[in-house]
Amino acid sequence: MARRYWLMKSEPDVYGWDDLVAQGEGTWDGVRNYRARNNLAAMQVGDRAFFYHSNIGKEVVGVVEVSHGAVPDPTDETGKWVAVKVKPVQMLARPVSLATIKGDPALAECEIVRQSRLSVCELRKSEWDHILSLAAG
Numbered sequence: 001m002a003r004r005y006w007l008m009k010s011e012p013d014v015y016g017w018d019d020l021v022a023q024g025e026g027t028w029d030g031v032r033n034y035r036a037r038n039n040l041a042a043m044q045v046g047d048r049a050f051f052y053h054s055n056i057g058k059e060v061v062g063v064v065e066v067s068h069g070a071v072p073d074p075t076d077e078t079g080k081w082v083a084v085k086v087k088p089v090q091m092l093a094r095p096v097s098l099a100t101i102k103g104d105p106a107l108a109e110c111e112i113v114r115q116s117r118l119s120v121c122e123l124r125k126s127e128w129d130h131i132l133s134l135a136a137g
Contacts, residue, residue, distance in 0.1 A: 006049035014125040029083035092135040
């Protein structure tokens with residue numbers, strides 16, 4: 001099965017890149033949006049995602065890999081929501097800001113541009129590669 005690509009948002013003062021690196025593996029939980037939940041549920045082991053710092057910074061800062069697919073969200077008592085586990089792969093050489101993403105015509109159709117409040121977005125392979133090229137400088 002082909003690898004899929006994602007962008008996952010977290011507030012860095014709540015759970016940031018450095019927190020994930022310190023843990024070695026983290027649980028991506030607390031998502032309470034149906035589209036984002038469906039994206040989490042679709043993730044498979046080996047999929048890659050950008051770790052995006054929301055609210056503070058508003059930038060892609062690293063790459064993570066899904067290490068465990070969807071499980072019931074441990075923060076949810078209703079049983080409606082899911083979580084995944086991720087491991088850090090690499091910090092980006094240069095963060096890529098939301099302003100850069102929104103201003104780039106090659107990324108105009110990204111879910112993060114079209115639905116900017118969505119906390120877990122799917123990316124096309126071409127979008128993923130383009131953001132990586134922006135991070136490389």
